[in-house]
Amino acid sequence: MPASEEPLDVPTESATSPRVSRKAVLRAAAALGATPLLARGGVALARDRTTKARSLEATPSCHDGDEPTIEQIEGPYFKPDSPLRTSLVTNSTPGTRLTVTGYVFSRTCQPIAGALLDFWQADDNGNYDNVGFGFRGHQFSTSQGAFTLTTIVPGLYPGRTRHLHVKLQSPGQPVITTQLYFPGEPRNSTDTIFDARLLMDVRQVGPARAATFDFVLDAPQGPTTPPTTPPSGTWAAGTSYHAGDVVTYGASTYRCLQAHTAITGWEPPNVPALWQRG
Incomplete structure (x- = not known):
């Protein structure tokens, strides 16, 4: 996304904001194409928006204090075994293009790598594909905890506001199920399932829309000691x-x-x- 389309929320040091959250740094680094620096267990941004190099003070602890992403009902249209993919559309798919990006964090504000995100939604007419796997797909968060979904704005169907479904799982932890919503939708006020805590940040980008949402999972995360030898078995990376x-x-x-x-x-x-x- 060109920087001119939306001001970047780059963290800066100030007397009123002495700490920089890991989340803000990760978002800013992704927007600028920079690589976050890890220091003393914290994060610092390699460069600010100018050409002058300026390291930010490392954040030794996180004070975001976010609660885990709330769970919601699965609904009647979930299907297991969705395809592994980050895009649910082709060039000829009807509907308003939507790109959803964000991160998966633990409650300690650390990004969770390899988290499962399984998305499904209605098509432009408000219908779910219950025969094939249209508008269904799963992916895994990157080493920085990031994910990207390319899809369309889902259509409406009776009784519900616009929404996306998603199942998430931190490696080795239970699966949670929730939904994501669009701000400014008239039906948000009448949908009995809608929860404002699950609103995405959505902006118009030409004829398309871009949305962001960060998931927080109640997953244990701390220093771990990798095993000296992998478990035995026939499974092998690269196969x-x-x-x-x-x-x-x-x-x-x-x-x-x-x-x-x-x-x-x-x-x-x-x-x-x-x-x-x-």
Whole structure:
């Protein structure tokens, strides 16, 4: 997104704002194409918006204080085994283009890498694809906890305001289910499920829309010591697996649900969208 289309909320030091949250730094770094610097357990921005290099004071602790993202009902239209993809549209897909970006954080404001995000929604006419996998897809957050979804603004159907469905799972933690909403929708005031805490920040970008939302998961996160040897089994990073393939990992057997090339972090216990135990 060109910087001229929206002012960047770049954190700066001031007497009234002595600390810079990890979330603000990650957003600013992504917008500027910069790489956050990790220092003393905190985060500093490599450069500000000018050409003059200026390191921000490291933040030794996080004071965002965000509560976990609230859960909502799944609804009647969820289907398991969605395709692994970040875009739910093609060039010919009807509807107003929508790009949703954000981060997945723990309650300690640390980005969660490899978190599962499984999205589904109605099409431009307010219909769900219950035969195939139209407007359905899952992905995993990046090493910085970021995600991007390319889709359309969902159509309306009786009884509901516009919304996106999503299931999230931090690696090895329970799945939570929730919904995301659009500000300024007339039906927000009459939808009995709507919750303002799940409103996205949405702006118009030419004929399209761009939205942001950060998820916060109640996931334990702290210093960990990686095992000296990986668990035994036939699963291996770099292998191309097909639906129906069976592997072992640790003391368990898993069946592949979706064709993919395995990477470190997508071990079978961590990604139930790709592997079914037993």
